[in-house]
Amino acid sequence: MKYVSFATSIHDLGILKEENHDEVILGHRDFSRFGKLDDLQFIELAAQAKKLGMRVVFEWDILMIENVFAHLITCIEKFQGHFDVLRVQDPGALEWSLKNTQVPVQFIAENANRNLEALNGWCEYIGDRLDRLVLSIELSRNTLAEFVSTLKVPCELLGFGRILLFYTPRNLLSGLNGGEKFRFNDEISALGESEESPHKGFPIVENKHGTFMFHIKEFCLLEFRQELANLGLSHFRIDLRWEGLNFIKDLDNLKEIYPQDLMRGFFLVNKTDVLFPKLKNSRLQKREGNYLGEVIEAEKSKHLAILVKHTEGIRPGQNIKILHPKGEEFEVKIHWLKDSSLTEVEHIGQNQLALIPYVGGVWVKSQLFIQ
Amino acid sequence: MSSFMPEILAPAGSLDKLKVAVLYGANAVYVGGQKFGLRTAAENFTTDELREGVIFAHARGAKVYVVLNSFLHDKDLTELPEFVEFLDKIKVDAVIVSDLGVVRTVRKHSSIDVHVSTQASTLNVEAAKLWKNMGATRIVLGREVSVKEAGKIKREAGIEIEMFIHGSMCMAYSGNCVISNFTQGRDSNRGGCAHSCRFEYSLDMGLDTKEKRKAYFMSSKDLEGIRVLPEFIKEEIDSLKIEGRMKSHLYAGTMSKVYSEALNYYKDHGDFLSEKLLSWEEELGKVSHRAYTEASLVEPAGADSIFNERENNTDNEWQMVGTVVEANAKSGIIIEVRNAFNQGDYIEVIPFEGAAFALNTQEMMDLSLAPVIRTRPSTLVRLPYQANVTVHNLVRARGTK
Numbered sequence: 001m002k003y004v005s006f007a008t009s010i011h012d013l014g015i016l017k018e019e020n021h022d023e024v025i026l027g028h029r030d031f032s033r034f035g036k037l038d039d040l041q042f043i044e045l046a047a048q049a050k051k052l053g054m055r056v057v058f059e060w061d062i063l064m065i066e067n068v069f070a071h072l073i074t075c076i077e078k079f080q081g082h083f084d085v086l087r088v089q090d091p092g093a094l095e096w097s098l099k100n101t102q103v104p105v106q107f108i109a110e111n112a113n114r115n116l117e118a119l120n121g122w123c124e125y126i127g128d129r130l131d132r133l134v135l136s137i138e139l140s141r142n143t144l145a146e147f148v149s150t151l152k153v154p155c156e157l158l159g160f161g162r163i164l165l166f167y168t169p170r171n172l173l174s175g176l177n178g179g180e181k182f183r184f185n186d187e188i189s190a191l192g193e194s195e196e197s198p199h200k201g202f203p204i205v206e207n208k209h210g211t212f213m214f215h216i217k218e219f220c221l222l223e224f225r226q227e228l229a230n231l232g233l234s235h236f237r238i239d240l241r242w243e244g245l246n247f248i249k250d251l252d253n254l255k256e257i258y259p260q261d262l263m264r265g266f267f268l269v270n271k272t273d274v275l276f277p278k279l280k281n282s283r284l285q286k287r288e289g290n291y292l293g294e295v296i297e298a299e300k301s302k303h304l305a306i307l308v309k310h311t312e313g314i315r316p317g318q319n320i321k322i323l324h325p326k327g328e329e330f331e332v333k334i335h336w337l338k339d340s341s342l343t344e345v346e347h348i349g350q351n352q353l354a355l356i357p358y359v360g361g362v363w364v365k366s367q368l369f370i371q
Numbered sequence: 372m373s374s375f376m377p378e379i380l381a382p383a384g385s386l387d388k389l390k391v392a393v394l395y396g397a398n399a400v401y402v403g404g405q406k407f408g409l410r411t412a413a414e415n416f417t418t419d420e421l422r423e424g425v426i427f428a429h430a431r432g433a434k435v436y437v438v439l440n441s442f443l444h445d446k447d448l449t450e451l452p453e454f455v456e457f458l459d460k461i462k463v464d465a466v467i468v469s470d471l472g473v474v475r476t477v478r479k480h481s482s483i484d485v486h487v488s489t490q491a492s493t494l495n496v497e498a499a500k501l502w503k504n505m506g507a508t509r510i511v512l513g514r515e516v517s518v519k520e521a522g523k524i525k526r527e528a529g530i531e532i533e534m535f536i537h538g539s540m541c542m543a544y545s546g547n548c549v550i551s552n553f554t555q556g557r558d559s560n561r562g563g564c565a566h567s568c569r570f571e572y573s574l575d576m577g578l579d580t581k582e583k584r585k586a587y588f589m590s591s592k593d594l595e596g597i598r599v600l601p602e603f604i605k606e607e608i609d610s611l612k613i614e615g616r617m618k619s620h621l622y623a624g625t626m627s628k629v630y631s632e633a634l635n636y637y638k639d640h641g642d643f644l645s646e647k648l649l650s651w652e653e654e655l656g657k658v659s660h661r662a663y664t665e666a667s668l669v670e671p672a673g674a675d676s677i678f679n680e681r682e683n684n685t686d687n688e689w690q691m692v693g694t695v696v697e698a699n700a701k702s703g704i705i706i707e708v709r710n711a712f713n714q715g716d717y718i719e720v721i722p723f724e725g726a727a728f729a730l731n732t733q734e735m736m737d738l739s740l741a742p743v744i745r746t747r748p749s750t751l752v753r754l755p756y757q758a759n760v761t762v763h764n765l766v767r768a769r770g771t772k
Binding site (some may be wrong): 113146191 | 417418419420442443444445447448469470471472473474475476490491492493494495496497498499500501502504505513515516517520523524542543544546547548549550552553554556557558560561563567568570571572573574575576577584586588589591667671672673674676677696697701702705707737738739740749750751762
């Protein structure tokens with residue numbers, strides 16, 4: 001397993017070389033979410049990296065509306081030949097890269113792509129131009145193990161760095177920035193907290209590409225490096241763009257010396273769907289098969305009013321089960337049936353209003369089933 | 372005058388809402404089954420209800436699209452083929468997906484059209500071409516794209532285009548927000564969004580003052596695109612989508628009615644009179660909403676698109692008092708009451724076509740024919756019959772705030 005990281009200066013490249021990195025990600029400020037380099041800086045840094053024997057990865061990870069995209073593809077030409085690999089997330093950037101360049105492509109599959117079918121789909125589509133898939137940090141170790149062992153391409157995972165929670169193209173901070181003028185290539189940052197969340201101090205950054213919010217803790221899988229290597233992960237990404245690349249020199253002690261709190265995220269287990277069944281009353285969802293209808297009025301000592309849903313309607317003499325929203329069940333026989341004009345009838349059809357005798361304890365929204 | 376007319380695509384969180392949306396003029400509805408969608412807390416449709424919903428919609432010339440736009444994991448995908456085959460069998464018109472794995476699964480197991488969800492944040496021509504190559508038949512563009520750009524995407528990618536025209540908006544690029552995942556343990560892209568973007572935040576911006584700025588800085592105003600309708604038509608955008616499967620019957624009905632009326636008016640007249648626009652805007656304003664914005668439909672959304680206010684600021688709103696469940700000369704008008712009203716109150720029924728009109732609340736009775744002075748929610752009330760009232764009509768009253 002190799003390490004891969006970002007550089008924004010010659011100094012950074014020197015550090016990466018010392019740490020035996022053979023690849024570096026460079027972020028141009030027009031193409032990369034947090035890129036700092038202008039044209040000249042990019043070209044100079046890329047040249048220097050190549051001199052040091054490193055592969056240069058051109059990071060093009062912003063998402064682009066058509067107007068921005070159309071502009072950027074007129075700009076990228078000047079960098080052709082200065083990088084070895086393109087790294088993209090926007091499917092438009094991927095499509096354009098495949099048709100208009102010859103270089104290998106690293107595809108950032110960190111959003112969506114939680115299943116092998118999707119990842120295999122990208123592998124097939126990109127074909128032998130695919131240099132690497134960048135996987136999501138929301139995948140648990142078991143899922144990662146399955147994916148990495150099944151996929152036939154090199155896979156990368158963020159191993160250390162900020163966790164991006166939110167990305168919008170809108171400028172959310174500059175309007176609040178004490179009236180200070182926001183210059184186009186500047187960056188505004190803030191720390192946010194909400195009384196409605198126990199977490200305090202979300203780093204927020206606004207730049208020319210929009211506004212980004214990060215988790216209060218940074219992601220760290222340093223203690224799992226051997227396990228990840230054994231799984232077959234090809235690249236372990238270290239993102240120190242905010243705290244400085246010097247920390248990369250001491251990975252074994254980084255957890256102890258790093259100034260930010262750290263977390264493993266969902267690496268051990270991802271249970272972010274376990275609460276879903278509690279978001280609604282499952283007893284109200286059983287409207288299949290012998291479902292007869294729903295109580296829409298319960299008038300004590302008088303009647304239950306039902307909106308009939310069964311295709312065959314309702315008849316007196318039928319035995320029914322009533323399921324209360326709280327789970328209690330009642331089994332009753334329909335002794336009489338009336339329509340809305342209070343006339344006793346022998347049948348009421350689907351989507352009609354029907355009255356049956358009141359059943360003590362039954363509420364509105366109770367569900368009826370034919371027995 | 373352009374003969375092209377987009378479809379109005381309305382949300383339907385339940386079978387009842389599907390019927391309301393279709394009867395009030397929607398050309399298509401999008402619905403969720405019990406799994407695979409993003410609105411876990413919505414009532415959603417059972418398979419029987421899906422079958423009935425498709426029959427109901429098709430009988431009235433409307434289409435039904437089923438959302439499968441959750442970011443599905445492998446264990447979910449194992450259950451998907453059976454459901455997709457069922458959807459194909461009942462002749463669902465399309466599925467809405469956000470993930471390549473789901474696209475491929477649907478293509479393998481059915482011949483249903485595939486619409487790529489806004490969750491995939493498709494924003495440009497090349498991205499649309501890629502999804503077309505994957506087998507998609509329509510793209511629901513990201514809400515950051517302007518109508519003009521959308522027209523270019525349609526022309527150059529050669530694929531149907533759908534855009535949001537109304538409703539709540541994610542502030543983030545859709546599918547690119549995981550705040551809920553990491554702070555609440557609920558996967559926002561599998562239906563667990565906790566709406567953290569609507570919270571008020573204290574912001575330490577490193578200014579000299581120790582005072583933090585408090586702001587709802589991540590909360591977006593709601594989209595309203597009625598004034599942009601001519602642009603949608605000019606660019607031949609195929610489908611105009613109304614957000615809100617979790618929203619009320621009143622919302623589904625009002626939105627379907629206003630936007631379909633506006634389109635039909637344009638079809639007949641070739642323009643929008645300002646007087647008509649004002650009346651449609653007034654109707655849209657009567658439904659619960661945040662302040663409206665055109666967001667990025669014309670220009671990229673600016674600072675004025677941020678809804679820097681506490682939620683539930685519902686001035687000047689009307690509320691739904693109920694739905695008509697029966698209306699005939701023998702039984703009168705029977706309303707399923709959602710919000711209470713009194714004898715003599717002004718309430719009005721919204722017909723499927725034409726202007727709202729008052730209902731007589733002087734003579735109210737319960738189902739047993741006893742007089743009623745004040746109605747109660749979750750009961751039925753009987754009003755004197757009026758010939759132009761029909762089942763599924765919505766009844767509203769001005770809010771009490």
